[in-house]
Amino acid sequence: MTDALLEGFPAMEPGCVWLVGAGPGDPGLLTLHAANAIRSADVIVYDALVNAACLDLARDDAVLEYAGKRGGKPSAKQRDISLRLVELAREGKRVLRLKGGDPFVFGRGGEEALTLIDHNVPFRVVPGVTAGIGGLAYAGIPVTHRDVNHSVTFLTGHDSSGIVPDRIDWNSVAKGSPVIVMYMAMRHIATITTRLVEAGRDPLEPVAIVCNATTDQQQVLETTLEQAEEDMAVAGLSPPAIVVVGGVVPMRRTLDWLGRDGKE
Missing domain, CATH: 3.40.1010.10 (Tetrapyrrole methylase, N-terminal domain)
Incomplete structure (x- = not known):
């Protein structure tokens, strides 16, 4: 500068x-x-x-x-x-x-x-x-796309006590937000995905987990709500991570600009 x-x-x-x-x-x-x-x-x-x-x-x-x-x-x-x-x-x-x-x-x-x-x-x-926008952009995932969603919800996966926040109305989030972006959600991914499915989300809905976003250690896992916990464990992923649920996730197949450059 x-x-x-x-x-x-x-x-x-x-x-x-x-x-x-x-x-x-x-x-x-x-x-x-x-x-x-x-x-x-x-x-x-x-x-x-x-x-x-x-x-x-x-x-x-x-x-x-x-x-x-x-x-x-x-x-x-x-x-x-x-x-x-x-x-x-x-x-x-x-x-x-x-x-x-x-x-x-x-x-x-x-x-x-x-x-x-x-x-x-x-x-x-x-x-x-913020990682929920910039980190997903580096993974080739836009948080909004006019053909997919006109709203997005950002939430945290745990509260000050370290548990899944009870003050989040999971039913309303599941029903009202086409795209959900979650910070600090890996530890409680099983509980969160179960609550979303029980509230009506499709178990096969696409999910992406982006770890160490925007760095040389960035990893991206594409999975589904019902497979997220198992696939995350198999992949050996660890925080920090951003988790995104919704129809913008498959856009990564076209918009993965880091992968196109051979840097991911």
């Missing part, structure tokens, strides 16, 4: 926190605001899903603090992370909270922003490319 390109961009001020989305993995999907923030920050508090290559943009003297949260593994408590941002800001640091995807899409950015407000810490939000 040249200085001329960034002329007029907002400056990261001491004592301020920026909540920034790093995108789904490919460093090329960083926004200019995100790249500028990474190279400007005194301290970068980053998530598990942030590609290490994104951190290469940081200043040599920047402090990098890992604050990743991964399901089923020892993780920092969200409250502690939020208060750490407050602490760093009060030390007069330029603080970057770097999160995979978009901070306001299942990224707990809203919780962190509310804590900053409670402690009178100024902040800025920089959206990122």
